[in-house]
Amino acid sequence: MRKKTIEDYVELIFILQNKDEKVHTNNVANALDINPASVTEIFQKLSEEGYIDYKKYTGVTLTHKGKKIAISTKKKHDTLKNFLMILGINKKTADIDACKIEHIVNSETMERLTKFVEFVQQFKDGTIWLDHFKHFYDTGEYVKRNHGNSKKDLVSSKQK
Amino acid sequence: MRKKTIEDYVELIFILQNKDEKVHTNNVANALDINPASVTEIFQKLSEEGYIDYKKYTGVTLTHKGKKIAISTKKKHDTLKNFLMILGINKKTADIDACKIEHIVNSETMERLTKFVEFVQQFKDGTIWLDHFKHFYDTGEYVKRNHGNSKKDLVSSKQK
DNA sequence: ATAAATTTTTAGGTTTACCTAAATAATAAT
DNA sequence: ATTATTATTTAGGTAAACCTAAAAATTTAT
Numbered sequence: 263m264r265k266k267t268i269e270d271y272v273e274l275i276f277i278l279q280n281k282d283e284k285v286h287t288n289n290v291a292n293a294l295d296i297n298p299a300s301v302t303e304i305f306q307k308l309s310e311e312g313y314i315d316y317k318k319y320t321g322v323t324l325t326h327k328g329k330k331i332a333i334s335t336k337k338k339h340d341t342l343k344n345f346l347m348i349l350g351i352n353k354k355t356a357d358i359d360a361c362k363i364e365h366i367v368n369s370e371t372m373e374r375l376t377k378f379v380e381f382v383q384q385f386k387d388g389t390i391w392l393d394h395f396k397h398f399y400d401t402g403e404y405v406k407r408n409h410g411n412s413k414k415d416l417v418s419s420k421q422k
Numbered sequence: 423m424r425k426k427t428i429e430d431y432v433e434l435i436f437i438l439q440n441k442d443e444k445v446h447t448n449n450v451a452n453a454l455d456i457n458p459a460s461v462t463e464i465f466q467k468l469s470e471e472g473y474i475d476y477k478k479y480t481g482v483t484l485t486h487k488g489k490k491i492a493i494s495t496k497k498k499h500d501t502l503k504n505f506l507m508i509l510g511i512n513k514k515t516a517d518i519d520a521c522k523i524e525h526i527v528n529s530e531t532m533e534r535l536t537k538f539v540e541f542v543q544q545f546k547d548g549t550i551w552l553d554h555f556k557h558f559y560d561t562g563e564y565v566k567r568n569h570g571n572s573k574k575d576l577v578s579s580k581q582k
Numbered sequence: 583a584t585a586a587a588t589t590t591t592t593a594g595g596t597t598t599a600c601c602t603a604a605a606t607a608a609t610a611a612t
Numbered sequence: 613a614t615t616a617t618t619a620t621t622t623a624g625g626t627a628a629a630c631c632t633a634a635a636a637a638t639t640t641a642t
Binding site: 446461462 | 590592
């Protein structure tokens, strides 16, 4: 797997923290498929940098700083995932890609994507174009609606 | 900067190759802002793995395999950039983000995005929704067109 | 054609994110 | 309460992508 970022670790600790009580090296090691010994090192580093409270053998909790990062990362993740799913990408793939993109994408881009998801979700009746896109994706044809007439008009992508 | 992938190197060599005649350690070192000595190592590695033809001191050229990777990466890059620009992200940011996303995105996702860009580009008259989105991005309001009537109807995002 | 300047390579670091194996601490079972 | 089991940490690797400084090759200037 790809090299993990601080955001990855913190986000994961956040998720685990909201399930179980305490987060231990073993949980994290399993989730990230790395060695528990490596998680100890990661805990030390995250602790030094103020993202978690860590004392030997006791399991860790996020600090305020850590929680802030975790929440913003998770929000980015959800937005990206929703965004990809709006375009028709399946849930699992959307999740995988969101997980990678969330760490690298520019905040300006993120803002646009967030607004886009809002736009689609808030104005459901203004999104016939999405059905058109999906139809185009499947068939290569563009569905043109004649307004005031429920019949559909198929226009091949070739003839435009 | 982020750790560079083989794709980064190969794509860059491709771009340089299409400008100058030969690609030298120095060009690459400058472009990637790393030490020429490191580029020698990279050349050795890329050569071993069959992406470039490399002989000491002579500059390098892409092999068929290398060119294939380069072209597909560049295509991904252009698609991603166009895609982001369609959503209204500025050229420079779109370029930066495309450069990062191109290396990590799933091929299924890439396919969707490609189709999406095609969809928008081929059916320009079916993309009023994009103007609506941009208006929404700027103002938080949704522009509803009354068909058969050129007047616009503003619907605030609140009241939906 | 030789000296000077430049480019490229070599050799030997450093850092970072992992690893394994063994030691130590904590927990569960009798 | 000891013992056995499990979890965690320590100590000491490895590999990869960088680095610097110095050596070697190439190019340019005279």
